[in-house]
Amino acid sequence: MYKVNKTKCIGCGLCVANCPGGMEMEKDGKAKVINQKKLEECEGENLCPYGAIEK
Numbered sequence: 001m002y003k004v005n006k007t008k009c010i011g012c013g014l015c016v017a018n019c020p021g022g023m024e025m026e027k028d029g030k031a032k033v034i035n036q037k038k039l040e041e042c043e044g045e046n047l048c049p050y051g052a053i054e055k
Helices: 014-018 036-041
Strands: 023-025 031-033
Touching: 014 023
Parallel strands: none
Antiparallel strands: 023 031
């Protein structure tokens, strides 16, 4: 199961841009996983260049 490490997430939005339907931005400006299966299809933890998506 994927999760976002809020400490590592800088809120750049690259994960949302590269995996629409799998990720979204929260009100705090950080990313949030919304669909585990979709995120897996988008290469999961490799999606974030800052290492904020963890399994």
